[in-house]
Amino acid sequence: MTRTTPPRPVSVEAVFPDLAAHRGRTTRLHPRPGRPGMHESHVGGPMFWPGDEPWPMCHEPHQPETEGYAPDEIRSARAAGAWPQSRPWPGSVPPGQEGPVPFVGLAQLFRRDVPGLAAGPDDADLVQLFRCPFTHGPYQERRYHLRWRQAAETEHTGRFLAIPPEVPLLRWEHELPEPCVLHPEEVDTYPWAEDDTLPAPLIARIDAWEDAQEAEHGDDAPSYQGDLSIPPGWRVGGFPSWASTGPMHIACESCASPMRLLLTAGGEETDAGSQSWLPLEDRDLTRRKTHPTPAARSVAEPTRLRFGRDRDLHVFTCPADPGHAPRWVLS
Template identity: 75%
Template sequence: MTRTTPARPVSVEAVFPELAARRGRTTRLHPRPGRPGVRESHVGGPMLWPQDEAWPVCREPHPREAEGYAPDEIRSARAAGVHPPRRPWPHVEAEGPVPFIGLAQLFRRDVPNLAAGPDGADLVQFFRCPLTHGPHYESRYHLRWRRAEEAERAERLLGAPPEPPLLRWEHELPEPCVLHPEEVDTYPWAEGDSLPAELIARIDAWDEAQELEHGPDALSYQSDLSIPPGWRVGGFPCWASTGPMAIDCASCAAPMRLLLTAEGYETEGPSHSWVPLEDRDPSLRGGASIRGGEAVLRPTRLRFGRDRDAHVFVCPADAGHPPRWVLA
């Protein structure tokens, strides 16, 4: 089934004509629980991975844990609609190596907005270490680029990737999701130096006027007109938690480009206007119209930081330069 973003409640370019020159395109991925195949774009499904290639592992030290969740018990509990049990952590050193958890893989043939990787790579695979790092409980991520045609010619593919015996949190394990890519217009975050100060002031004044007139159901630029929530490729980053940040390449200092945004929730609170038509009850309005429960609101079961966006940035000057990860 396709997913169709409703038309914006008002035309942002009619209200702020200057934004026409700053319009961008982003591909909403619309993950929904399913059974994706190894040769499909997905979140949480099986990776296209040659059997003779080593699976990525995190070799950094990790804090000792007391309890955790077994991956198979997480899966069983989700199928039963219950919470998984916590288990005592095995009596082994927690200093690695720890297998990375595959979060997503994306093919350019499925996602036209996906940037090309080094040496013409057209498949990107996204991983996260399931354990925390340092006193601030940080996450570590890993990106693997491939040429899809070469990987698909592998004599044998990996069946079941290695997994750690326990995960620190249940939300470290993604729910397998099929994708429904959809391109939509998007506009920059209105804060700091992401737009001219005079334009941001007018956007803020418009938001205030909307709130005075319509109260809690009022539209706002950030929530309803600029950047859609959920998993998306390309476009502009949302800076709701941190405020705008300059993300430059560590190798060449070039301003980096947003490759991918991963988010724990597909919709929440004021962003419900972005929920696709196929996931709505047309007889109801606002957040009450959303159908599908957890499968629509939080389909991947993942979390990033305190329910922030995980942005993956790449260097436009040289795709081989190291990516950067930002929780914002």
């Protein structure tokens, strides 16, 4: 099934013609629980990974844990609509101290499936995203890993990894992604309006318009940030949202070039401030109820992943040289 973003509640370029010069495109991925294959773009599905290639491992020290959830028990509990049982951490050695920890595969995207996906090093057309399942240091930092591939070249390897390595316990249930198929859809997008993301006079006009809308319509007033600029959830390209941190200048640590947004991973596809972005096909499933149904949760939190305290994970790459190290920003 396709996913269709409704028309915006207000024609933003009719209200602010200057924004036409700043218009961009983003591809909403619309992940929904399913059974994707290794040859498909997905979140949480089997990775297109050669059988003779080592799985990515995190070699850094990790924060000690006292309890966790077994991956297979998480899967069984989700299938039954229940919550998994936590277990004491086995042994006395903190996770990662006894050896490297396998990364968790979060997503893979083929350029053939996802309009606007930037090319990787040597024109690579497949990107795979991983996260270490544990935290690092006193600030509970996360480690991510990006792997680029030539899809056709990888296909020639012939033998692929069937079952990737897993840690025996995950600290949180939301460390394990729910396998999701994607429904890519391109939409127009506009920069976050704060600091120097747009010309100062234009931002001032947007702020004044939002104040006037709120005075006239109250809580139901459309807002630029919530309804007109950047959609929520998983998306490729376009502009980053800066709701938690405020705008940041992201430069390549190798060459100082301004970096571009490769993709955004979000824990929620919709929330109270972004209802207008809910796809038409999902509206009947998410009518407000006292207790959300499993169908409604599959729309609001399809991947079951979280990033920080319900933030977005922005992955930036260097347009001057995609082989330079990516940067990860939670906002």
